[in-house]
Amino acid sequence: MKKRMRIGFIMVALLALILAACTNSDPGAAPEKSGSGTDDGDKKSEAAVNDEGKVEIEFWHAMSGSGQESLDSIVEGFNESQGDYTVKAEFQGSYEELLTKLRSIGGTKDAPAIMQVFEIGTKYMIDSGYIEPMQKFIDEDGYDLEQLEENILNYYRVDGELYSMPFNSSTPVMLYNKDAFKEAGLDPEKAPETFADVIDTAAKLKTDDMYGFSMLTYGWFFEELVATQGGLYVNEENGRSGDATEAVFNGAEGLNVFRFLNEMNKAGTFGNFGTNWDDIRAAFSSGKVAMYMDSSAGVANAINSSPFEVGVAYIPHADEVERQGVIIGGASLWMSKGIADEEQKAAWEFMKYLTTPEVQAQWHLDTGYFAINPDAYEEDIVKEKWDEYPQFQVTVDQLQDTKPSIATQGALISVFPESRQQIVTALENLYQGADPQKVLDEAAEGTNRAIEIANKTKQ
Incomplete structure (x- = not known):
């Protein structure tokens, strides 16, 4: 990505x-x-x-x-x-x-x-x-x-x-500033694993100059946080047993994600750096945010461009579920x-x-x-590089620890770009103070309209 x-x-x-x-x-x-x-x-x-x-x-x-x-x-x-x-x-x-x-x-x-x-x-x-x-x-x-x-x-x-x-x-991973963890009295070798852990850690990391956590305003990360709970994006078994007819991401798993982000946003520990990958990456490297989600393909650049030690961890999951993995x-x-x-x-x-x-x-x-x-x-060339960048191992471990399921297999819909834009709008509205369930339902309705048009045209 x-x-x-x-x-x-x-x-x-x-x-x-x-x-x-x-x-x-x-x-x-x-x-x-x-x-x-x-x-x-x-x-x-x-x-x-x-x-x-x-x-x-x-x-x-x-x-x-x-x-x-x-x-x-x-x-x-x-x-x-x-x-x-x-x-x-x-x-x-x-x-x-x-x-x-x-x-x-x-x-x-x-x-x-x-x-x-x-x-x-x-x-x-x-x-x-x-x-x-x-x-x-x-x-x-x-x-x-x-x-x-x-x-x-x-x-x-x-x-x-x-x-x-x-x-x-590639898959998403969570990157974090190990130096900031040390300064906050946190164990730099122990990244937060659940939504509650991230919320608590973000509060401890927050300073006048640095937010605790951030996530790009981008639908891919939302999809991943839903899937790692075992949640589906659309019906018909994520569109894999037949053409999907409606979104289901506005159920319990999606709401968990929006409430997770909403709690930190209201507490002032969440940094909103918009939809631009370069902006959120620059914010992390310059010390404006201590933890954020990125693509596994961006790990090397984050390490090389940051003047502090970078940690890499699995993406977080809701507290009441077991981690399922990534798409x-x-x-x-x-x-x-x-x-x-x-x-x-x-x-x-x-x-x-x-x-x-x-x-x-x-x-x-x-x-x-x-x-x-x-x-x-x-291969020797990979082993040598991993000795230099042990963070790469984490990205592979997360992928290989993923439990194969319909959720982690990923959804199939022909209107995914439109649906992702619906999620972007929902996130933007959430950060402006809108109700999590309301904006999620609106995103699902917008996705449903796009699916209906595509299915009718296909017929």
Whole structure:
């Protein structure tokens, strides 16, 4: 979740995608285009071959900065590792911009072989008709999925079928200022675990210049705090047994989260730093807040940019429940439908290369994202880095301690961006003094309206 979400644009762009993708009477059909090759009776086009006689495929992605540099290195390594295929990695802008471009050619012979899509686009991609489920290639090749991280795979599985290959994966963690803990007479090696613990610790950490706790005004963190209590986001088993028809996040678990935040906000121990990742991270590094929630992919940056010792802990949970764990965030890689068989084979070979321990070890160290193959953590380069940054171990432990369930598998709805904006509005109103249950109910109602429109359009 390193990328900053531009919520307004997401709402417009993804809703447009949903409406466009569902104009056919068959909701799973791809947009009708001549020569698409998506019907069984159509003849697929021949694979694109470059001047070196290699099958050449496009890989659309949304990684920038160090992520793009690492990805380019991985692609170069694959291209040099064999003589049959060439992958061309092409940056397409943000996740939302990539999806918008995909809409016009998805499911046709002109589509990229591989597409990177953020996790909340999973339901849309499954329904789009643009893709071949990853399970098809896994079964044909006898690929052993047990070598990959179960709690990452689970998000992208529906009815036991894996639809896409996990790629850049992260979860939330709680970061805290160990120096501030010492100054407040608290044990810097013992982070608070429950909501009540955080409330009590935040009060002890609060000074004239520093808030005790903060959380980005962003729906992802709310979803995680609901899930770690075992709560669901929508009905129909979190949208995994059928199309969800209503939100349920305004039940007991969601209310626990809003009351937790509300209590600290009223006490003046909660710092509201808005919706900008950079702002809340800067507040932590400059000593304006002692504890906050961040992506596991942001841990290294927090450590390197803070003039104090940084602690990393599991996200907190409500006092009356056992911790269930976290939902994976980030993005995955999807295989195009309608392209030549040899291009699909090239894409599959690249994905297998991508999941090897050696490649995943480097990806983990370059970006801070999890290794989807846990054997990567046994590589010497990872062990050496973990000796330097033992905080990384905490992020992996939290993921691997997660209890597989419908709650921690994560919700599937095609209107997730709209729903997250509803949560943002609810949080903003909460911090202005509104009633927790009232604003949660309003967010659920707004989500229900978006779901109803999407379901009607799909029909």
